[in-house]
Amino acid sequence: MPTIETTRARHIDPVLARSFRVSARCGCFTQAARSLNIKATQLRKQLAQLETQLQCSLFNPSDNGVSLSRDGLEFQAHLIALAHERDLPVIEQPLIRLAVAEPILHDILGRDLISLVRRNASVRLDIVTLDSELSLQAISADVVVWLAGTDSPLPGPSFNVGEPQRLARLGYVPHISKRYSRVAARPESLDDLADFLLVQWQHDRQLDAFNPWNSLVDQRLAAVVRVHAYELMLEMIRSSACIGLVPHYLSQLDRGLVALPGLFEQPMERQVWMAVNTESRGQPDVQMLVELIENTFNERREWFQA
The missing domain is CATH 3.40.190.10 (Periplasmic binding protein-like II)
Structure with missing residues (x-):
């Protein structure tokens, strides 16, 4: 079988050499393409071009991706011997x-x-x-x-x-989880909210745009949960039968939530x-x-x- 000479390895395009090194390190063409910020099809073309120049196959398929063939191992050794691994600069990304x-x-x-x-x-x-x-x-x-x-x-x-x-432009309305509210029993007025637990994201407490909701929460002497994490507020609505003020699009994003419009006369946006x-x-x-x-x-x- 032909062997890969050091002189031939020395004249390989650095771009092709880098594609080979990254593919050998990753053991997966998809991951190597991501690391190089190119499409997997482009990477395969580069490796095919390299194999044509060297007149050998550099990779073997394996159960976990790809592995280096005997010629691939030899080529890798030549690159190391030529100090390509150390001398080729890493391209810094901004x-x-x-x-x-x-x-x-x-x-x-x-x-x-x-x-x-x-x-x-x-x-x-x-x-x-x-x-x-x-x-x-x-x-x-x-x-x-x-x-x-x-x-x-x-x-x-x-x-x-x-x-x-x-x-x-975002409109905000109270939301509740569908699984904790039968259609016939969903609140239709502020007085109806007396039987429900309210949850408030603390950040919203400082916003003038949410004064109608904040005033309602501040008047509560019980049945109020205040949280400092937005994601936790959403989880309280989904899983704890709470009603919370969130953007109107939430019912589009999460089909398990239902908006409760009409509770406040003043829009909150x-x-x-x-x-x-x-x-x-x-x-x-x-x-x-x-x-x-x-x-x-x-x-x-x-x-x-x-």
Whole structure:
């Protein structure tokens, strides 16, 4: 059988050599493609090109993915001997900083951000959750998504940003779990709420937009749960027969919840805003993140108020 000479290994395209090294390390073409931030089909083409140049097969299929063939092991040894593993620089990925309101991250953006990192395992993404106006003022980020009143995006970030973009208007109504409420017994007035346990996310307690709900909760001498975590509030509604104030889209996101409209005469609304740091808005990775957020909200347009 032909052997791979060191001189031939020395003249291999560094891109092909890197694709081989990552594939050998991962033992899985899909994971290797994610690490290289390329499609699996492109990786396979590169490896096929490399095998053509070397005139041998470098990988064998195995029960757990792929393993190096005898020629693959030999080629790997030549690369190590040529110090490719040490001398080829690691391409540093720019750090993208995203600051996002906790409910928006949990309900709307989380799934698409997970898809982003599944497609691109080499991404450097720093995600900070915003749970108060104070945290919004304290952070610095490349992209920030926050909740504000319906009149303006203020108060907004304290660092320099471009013109804020309105992404959605959210209406808030009390919700209850379907499994804890028969249709005939669901509350239709504020007086009907006396027989139900209420749950409140503490962050909402400071918002003027939620005064009707907050006043009701503050008047309670019993049957009130206050929590500091948004996700815990949702779980209390789902699993503890609580009624809580959440965005209207929750009944679209979770079919086990039902909205209770008409309990309050005054509407309770907030708007979702996005802005980009003026210093980093031209970076391709930042633009990629902005487009992802815009597409996510566009795809869920029917969830939001007009």
